[in-house]
Amino acid sequence: DTGVSQNPRHKITKRGQNVTFRCDPISEHNRLYWYRQTLGQGPEFLTYFQNEAQLEKSRLLSDRFSAERPKGSFSTLEIQRTEQGDSAMYLCASSSLGSGNTIYFGEGSWLTVV
Amino acid sequence: AQSVSQHNHHVILSEAASLELGCNYSYGGTVNLFWYVQYPGQHLQLLLKYFSGDPLVKGIKGFEAEFIKSKFSFNLRKPSVQWSDTAEYFCAVSSGSARQLTFGSGTQLTVLP
Numbered sequence: 732d733t734g735v736s737q738n739p740r741h742k743i744t745k746r747g748q749n750v751t752f753r754c755d756p757i758s759e760h761n762r763l764y765w766y767r768q769t770l771g772q773g774p775e776f777l778t779y780f781q782n783e784a785q786l787e788k789s790r791l792l793s794d795r796f797s798a799e800r801p802k803g804s805f806s807t808l809e810i811q812r813t814e815q816g817d818s819a820m821y822l823c824a825s826s827s828l829g830s831g832n833t834i835y836f837g838e839g840s841w842l843t844v845v
Numbered sequence: 846a847q848s849v850s851q852h853n854h855h856v857i858l859s860e861a862a863s864l865e866l867g868c869n870y871s872y873g874g875t876v877n878l879f880w881y882v883q884y885p886g887q888h889l890q891l892l893l894k895y896f897s898g899d900p901l902v903k904g905i906k907g908f909e910a911e912f913i914k915s916k917f918s919f920n921l922r923k924p925s926v927q928w929s930d931t932a933e934y935f936c937a938v939s940s941g942s943a944r945q946l947t948f949g950s951g952t953q954l955t956v957l958p
Contacts, residue, residue, distance in 0.1 A: 734888075764945060773849075773935050773948030774889070787945065822889070832877065832939070834946055836889040 733757060735837035737823050743843045744813055751809045752840045756825030763806050764834060765798055766822040767791065774822055774836075780806060813844045847872040847940050851949035858926055859957050866921040866952050868910075868936030878919040879937040879946065880910055889935065895919065906930070928958045 736755040744750050756763050761782050766774035777796070779787040782803040792798075795813075800806040810817055820839040826832050850869045858864060870876060880892040893904025900912040910921045919936060933953050937946040 762944060771950065773851075773937070773950050774946075776945040776947070779945055781944075826944075832944065833879075833891060833894060835891070836881075838888040 735823055735825055735835055737821075737837040737840050739840060740838065741841045741843075743845060746815060746844055747812055749809060749811045750813060750842060751807055752821050752823075752842075754806045754808070754823030754837060756804070756806070756823070757827075757835055760825035760827040760835075761803065762826045762832075762834075763800055764824040764826075765806070765808050766824065766836075768820040768822055768839070769818075777808075777821075810842070813842075815844045818842055818844045847876075847938055847947050849936050849938050849947055849949035851934075851936055851952050853952045854950070855953045855955070857955045857957065860928055861925050862956075864921070864923040864926045864930075864954070866934055866936075866954070868919045868921065868949060869917050870919065870936075870938045870947075871917065872938065872940045874940055877939045878910070878912060879939075880904065880908070880919075880921050881935045881937060881948075882932045883935065883951075884932045892921070892934075926954070926956050928956045930954060931956045 763780045765777040768774040778798050780800040795811045798808045822839045824834045824836045826834045848871045852867050878895040881889045882892050895902045895912045903909045933951045935951045936949040
């Protein structure tokens with residue numbers, strides 16, 4: 732499968748713990764995005780990378796959230812000191828100039844903070 | 846800041862009925878417009894997109910959408926829905942130099958057999 736891959740698909744964690752999600756974009760896509768989606772809402776933009784550079788961050792991305800894309804390929808999203816309000820689906824997506832900036836999404840990682 | 850409104854939160858139709866889902870956006874400049882679909886248990890998939898040119902765009906599975914600039918709208922249509930079209934539909938916009946998408950809150954479509 733050459734789509735966007737995310738893991739883990741589901742994560743249940745206790746409040747206050749740290750969690751990390753990984754995203755592998757479509758091969759050769761140089762743009763990578765993280766979104767968050769809660770029930771009954773559309774995805775909300777969190778952050779965007781072009782290659783290894785993090786070019787944009789939403790105000791939704793508090794100091795407890797950090798995203799990296801060290802070699803311009805896969806990316807990680809870490810949430811420190813999780814809170815119940817962090818419970819959501821975290822979506823990764825990728826695109827490239829060649830795809831006309833069409834953004835392709837992964838299946839998402841469900842986070843439940845208890 | 847741009848925003849996207851989808852006024853229909855839940856639409857219920859019988860098979861073979863016609864579908865129109867509304868989408869309005871707020872942004873005064875050049876926009877790229879998208880409709881994504883999320884089938885139960887699956888990831889977001891692109892249905893169709895508009896970048897420029899013919900304002901009537903055709904997508905997969907018989908869907909089409911019309912960009913009406915004067916109304917800031919990009920409504921999704923399908924002449925005859927099927928049970929397999931049951932899903933959540935999201936309208937999204939990107940604008941100017943922004944690379945990210947702004948999504949509407951989605952419309953849940955239920956098609957009754």
